[in-house]
Amino acid sequence: MIRRFRGESLNKVDAKGRVSVPAAFRRVLEEGDPDFSEGSYPNFVIVYGGVRGNCLEGYTINSITKVDKLISKLPRFSREREILERFINTQSTYMQLDETGRIVLSIRLKEKIGIKDEAIFAGMGEKFQIWEPTNYQNEVDALNTSFENLPEDENPFLKLDQLQD
Amino acid sequence: MIRRFRGESLNKVDAKGRVSVPAAFRRVLEEGDPDFSEGSYPNFVIVYGGVRGNCLEGYTINSITKVDKLISKLPRFSREREILERFINTQSTYMQLDETGRIVLSIRLKEKIGIKDEAIFAGMGEKFQIWEPTNYQNEVDALNTSFENLPEDENPFLKLDQLQD
DNA sequence: TGCCATCTTATGGGATATCATGGAAATTTA
């Protein structure tokens, strides 16, 4: 089975910026790190740029490597590549879980998304997101509204099956 | 895992031109220098020519070697090759980290990119860049603008997925 | 099915190491 990021969790952020990554996510990060072995702690990548930039996004090493490989196919000095490198490499950072399954969010990262002493972890399949709780609620509400306003023929649930191969 | 240059960092440049290279970048430089060994300090290359020339670009020994090989594939006396060699070979220099992880930017290099007493280091995957902070902000803004103005079908993020396989 | 032992998880505190930075001394270069 290929495990994916699922579920959400509200965790405390302490004075040093430490937060527990939900245990279920840790399993996914372990599976997604080719260098992980029993007794070590998985590495992964947090991207903090992104189009809207009000949350952090965590990627396993394997999935970020896929992205990196795609970027590397673009001509070395092209503008396109520059844009992608700027958003995906410049605005990201390696992370490693510690012994107790925590990471530390630096002051910069916390400021970036407005986190104080709590953070929401939200599973998104190949990635997970970290939100400041209020912002998260707003995002969920906004999604609900925009979903309710969609015409029937654009209902993504219905469109899903049409994509079939 | 092949570590790449990720993240950004604002560091002080002192009167002698000394700047700390971000610790995360040092790890990449070490991995990318075939002659590096525990207890020594990695060598790398700084290119100060380049197409737009308002920043410096740092390459690991391994990645500049890759670029050199690409250049070597061009016809020996072609104009193309001449240009690339001028920008990438002539206008570049070897550097070595010192004991405390710093390099010194010569007056020439500082003038080249307008640096006074602060420098931004920006990870770009296979290379990193050094910018004067204001210029960097302008570049980021320009990138954002040019990104926002792209027609949907040229969105580099979406194109990424189309490159798939 | 109810109880206890054990493991895992989320969390906290203190000690230690690393990082970025500054200054002085030693050495080289012009």
Add this chain to the structure above:
DNA sequence: TAAATTTCCATGATATCCCATAAGATGGCA
């Protein structure tokens, strides 16, 4: 020998490591 460079030492801030604990989840077993 003055200026510039390199080497060496010093320090505050930050990040990392190590140990501790309480609550919940899990599993075995009578």
